[in-house]
Amino acid sequence: MVDMKMPILIVDDYRTMLRIVRNLLVKLGFSDIDEASDGSQALSMMKGREYGLVISDWNMQPMTGFDLLKSVRADTQLKATPFIMVTAESKVENVVAARQAGVNNYIIKPFSAAVLKAKLKTVLGEF
């Protein structure tokens, strides 16, 4: 079973999206949610706390979500962290690159609560 109290890190440079994802996660039953506004802040936070899941946007500055994903997968301490990309980048090249870099799932914006829930179940298991 999924630990609904596990810490989740959401990463996006749009505050509106952080609020949306946070509210959807709360609605799904998760309660421990941290936020970061780009990849470098997220990476720094991940080194200070063990997260059960990272949900990240792609297009951010200075560090993109893709660079964050590659950094996480290259770090022995962090590489097992489940990672979902939530992005407006919907070209096949992006999806393939993210998959090759080790992303666990990929959600195209805009998305619904139902889609987010389905992907969380795919990555974390039933809850």
Add this chain to the structure above:
Amino acid sequence: MGPDDASARVRKLTQECVDIVRTILVARREMGKLHDPSLREIHLPRASEEIGAILALTESATNDIMLAAEDMMSIDFKNPELAAEIVNDQCMKIFEACSFQDITGQRISSVLKTLQLVEKKIEDLEGAWSGASSSIQPAAEAAPIDPDAALLNGPALEGEGIQQDEIDRLFA
């Protein structure tokens, strides 16, 4: 006015005409360097489509938010538990609809880049005409140095990109 004066004036006028023609030729040559078909053929049409997509998305989001509000206005509060459930569901729909802000923000950034490109072209044209154009280089598409930069395209337009179900198949 003697013949010498008239001849001097003709020489002066001729020289002025030569200078004007020379200036026009130099400006024309400099403006030629600025010719960039990608602006008219790619960037401006793309910006126009991005604005169209922004209008469509904001209209759709507004409609979704109003529908959710209307559903909540028609709740029968005689059943408080059901009412709470409906309010909760409709609030989630409003949150989902609000994600338009992220997408439109990225589209507006793309349009802004095109406007900055147009602004730069106008500045270069002004420079070419005023003769301050020695530093103008021929227009060229800047190649991304970082290969990952080619993956930063922003939201796709209608008919571009792949759909969620296609992505799901890739991850199945």
